[in-house]
Amino acid sequence: MTVASELAHAVCSGDRRALAKAITLAESTRPSERELVEQIFASIGQRAAPSFRVGVTGVPGAGKSTLIDVLGCRAIAAGSRVAVLAVDPSSRQSGGSILGDKTRMTRLSAEPNAFIRPSPTSGVLGGTAGRTQEAISLCEAAGYDLIFVETVGVGQSEERVATMVDCVLLVLLAGAGDEVSSMKRGVLEVADLVAFNKADGDRVAAADADAASLRASFSISRGAVPPVIVLSALADTGVAQLLGDLTRFGAAARADGSLELRRSAQRREWFDSALEEGLHELFTQRPDLALARAAAADSVAKGSVSASEAARRLLAQLVPARS
Numbered sequence: 001m002t003v004a005s006e007l008a009h010a011v012c013s014g015d016r017r018a019l020a021k022a023i024t025l026a027e028s029t030r031p032s033e034r035e036l037v038e039q040i041f042a043s044i045g046q047r048a049a050p051s052f053r054v055g056v057t058g059v060p061g062a063g064k065s066t067l068i069d070v071l072g073c074r075a076i077a078a079g080s081r082v083a084v085l086a087v088d089p090s091s092r093q094s095g096g097s098i099l100g101d102k103t104r105m106t107r108l109s110a111e112p113n114a115f116i117r118p119s120p121t122s123g124v125l126g127g128t129a130g131r132t133q134e135a136i137s138l139c140e141a142a143g144y145d146l147i148f149v150e151t152v153g154v155g156q157s158e159e160r161v162a163t164m165v166d167c168v169l170l171v172l173l174a175g176a177g178d179e180v181s182s183m184k185r186g187v188l189e190v191a192d193l194v195a196f197n198k199a200d201g202d203r204v205a206a207a208d209a210d211a212a213s214l215r216a217s218f219s220i221s222r223g224a225v226p227p228v229i230v231l232s233a234l235a236d237t238g239v240a241q242l243l244g245d246l247t248r249f250g251a252a253a254r255a256d257g258s259l260e261l262r263r264s265a266q267r268r269e270w271f272d273s274a275l276e277e278g279l280h281e282l283f284t285q286r287p288d289l290a291l292a293r294a295a296a297a298d299s300v301a302k303g304s305v306s307a308s309e310a311a312r313r314l315l316a317q318l319v320p321a322r323s
């Protein structure tokens, strides 16, 4: 057996270390490792479990990790296998010490049916949807049927996460009042479910009021009101309701075909961005093209040729002239 087929076999048999290793390979940009990843996918074939992919977003400190910990344990108790992947959509680079050394998801990480992308310093997937998709596919091959894609870091872009998942769960702070009114419109538009977290202690009444006003604003802006749940991840109240709403959302999206439509549009986007990345790589990494590009950029800067004409000529170097 080749290295790739051995690793693929280990991933499919549920070996979590093999899965972590395969995801690390998928994050790499080194050509030899990319090739290995392609071979792993070829060996895995169509053996993946169907999954439901949930993006979890919200400001740092909203309680996303705590909520996923409780939600994931409940899903496992109901028969799911749960994977959690951290992505930093605000950056194209992976890594950074965004998560610091905080202990995350202690209960979930003790579950044999959970896989959490560990390593807080290097385990954060960069912003590219394609890479995240590969990590998701590897988790599916390993039999995980509920996959949380958690956004980490500041300045995160929820809209980008929406291009990676079946459903976006927005976690807001209960009782933070103006948080919603000051929020970018796009964030609320991509939310399929909203959870007001930390509705415990003296924040319960404020949380209910926040939820009611958000429902009212949804009914004006969208017509349909997505589930808005008031909960406390810490006290584990409302979490069962959230899991029920998530499950219903997934089942309905599967049944009416919207899940497949969404994924199909996402695949198209990943293709487009892979093509763009590939072109960018060609013009930065192939020495002759990199030189030609630098020269063209200089001419454009001097004003001796228009930007569009210079780009057209440069692209023509890739395409054999028609006879």
Ligand code: GDP
Pocket (backbone or CB within 6 Å): 058, 059, 060, 061, 062, 063, 064, 065, 066, 067, 197, 198, 199, 200, 231, 232, 233, 234, 235
């Ligand atoms: P994240 O940055 O969004 O992942 O937030 P964390 O899950 O790390 O939570 C940030 C802080 O809020 C931690 O100290 C948690 O213990 C706390 N926290 C999370 N959920 C709740 C909750 O439901 N109620 C209260 N009171 N605190 C919570």
